[in-house]
Amino acid sequence: MFTGIKSLLIKKYSILIFFLILILASFLRLNKISDYMTFLGDEGRDVLVVREILKGDLTLLGPRASAADFYLGPIYYYFMAPFLFFSNYHPVGPAIMVALFGIATVFFIFKIGKEFFGDFAGLLAAALYAVSPLVIIHSRSSWNPNIWPFFSILTLYFAYKGVEYKNLKFLALSGLLLGIALQLHYLSIFLGGILVFFLLFSVLFSNKKARNYILLAKGYLALLLGFVFGFSPFLFFEIRHSFPNTKTIINFIFFSGNVSGSGNFKEIIDNVFFRLFGRLITNYPQPEQVSVSTDTIAAIGFYLTLLLGISSSLFVVYKFIETRSSKFLLISLWLILGVLFFGLYKKPIYDYYLGFMFPLPFLLTGALFSSLFNKNIFWKAIAIASFTFLFYINLTNGPLKYPPNAQYEQVKMISEFILKKTEGKPFNFALITGGNSDHAYRYIFETEGYHPITIQNPQIDPERRSVTDQLLVICEENPCQPLGHSLWEVAGFGRAEIAGEWQVSVLKVYKLVHYKGG
Secondary structure, three states: OOHHHHHHHHHHHHHHHHHHHHHHHHHHHOOOHHOOOOOHHHHHHHHHHHHHHHOOOOOOOOEEEEOOOOOOOHHHHHHHHHHHHHHOOOHHHHHHHHHHHHHHHHHHHHHHHHHHHHHHHHHHHHHHHHHOHHHHHOOOOHHHHHHHHHHHHHHHHHHHHHOOOOOHHHHHHHHHHHHHHHHHOOOOHHHHHHHHHHHHHHOOOOOOOOOOOOHOOOOOHHHHHHHHHHHHHHHHHHHHHOHHHHHHHHHHHHHOOOOOOOOOOHHHHHHHHHHHHHOOOOOOOHHOOOOOOOOOOHHHHHHHHHHHHHHHHHHHHHHHHHHOOOHHHHHHHHHHHHHHHHHOOOOOOOOOOOHHHOOOHHHHHHHHHHHHOOOHHHHHHHHHHHEEEEEEHOOOOOHHHHOOOOOHHHHHHHHHHHHHHOOOOEEEEEEEEOOOOHHHHHHHHHHHHOOOOEEEEEEEOOOOOOOOOOOEEEEEEEEEEEEEEEHHHHHOOOOEEEEEEOOOEEEEEEEEOOOOOO
């Protein structure tokens, strides 16, 4: 009777604590989101496309990958569409969508942590994920990789449910979610590899003498059918055009050759393993930004992070060896294969590339601390002190600590300033920049009802009707010399002279007109 009452109390308190964690996670992701969200070229490009979708111009292609010349699937655009519509075409709508996916990810980390390792482990994992600065940063802006952790954890969870309960519907759902994930980021191909090995090893490591390979084949078929359905919007385009993006993606990941500084296989997997815990759990800087050999504080942080990563990883691998449970097999493969696959990747690895593994170190850390808490008073103290320290340093170093960038308001202000300078007449537009694109500005022009005229190639426009009497130029470079610049939007305008020059916020705006001589 006492045991039942105790379990009931723990359950009630865990629900209350988790509710508070969810409130905190929501606050950290939604508070002043319009001021902190990123709104640059990529975000402008996306809302321009989604605006056209809402007008009825549907697409089977998604965002262009920032790393190479190929496109992803369109699913992210269709996720964005209702949020952009209900926000009256304000870009904050899709950013709120990303934040909601981030909050939902906190919920599933708690649910899976609780189911795999117990209530306490689920709470610890969810609490640390809720306050992780890197996670929060990627939960406050609209960008296709930012909802990747949500679909990754659900893809693996339903694969586990399908194996555990021999339910093909769960496996089909896992495949469908994988199809969505692969439209969000091409490295979801690693997630697919984890699923393939998980189904295989769940049979090979089965305690049963007679292994059911027929059920394995059915599982793969269910996974494949679900994947085809989830990936179908992009698949339709690829089939119709002989798989141009698929071929480019595979070649880019595995066969395009190492780039300078990418390191060998061991260096890469060591780096990825450390960053999983350092960047996400202990708020450690990028390893190349600190010197472990000369900075004592950095060295202590480095080795404590490494200790946390190794200890929590060995804990879950040991649990699999001890129990042969499919849940511990899944977590072990997620870690081991996820890290090893990066050793095959031929390009630089940015933090957000780890998105399909974002929830993992939190589950591992929560499981380890929960296990330590169940031991003697010494280990209880270690677990409590470690969690409290990590929670504190993450909470106090989040993005809300810094002033907002107000990028959308700045882009809007500059764009509206330009429209005033056009005096309502047709105009050409150019952005001189080091790495941005002009889509964010063009989106404001579109929503204000103005359309800069794009200067066409002389072969297309021999009479130069696409060249207006004025060219408005934004300079994001400093110093900036728009006259004679090689950018096509400037060069195509022809010989010009400056009719106006203004400092607007931190940027320069120029008005160019055709050279009159004299």
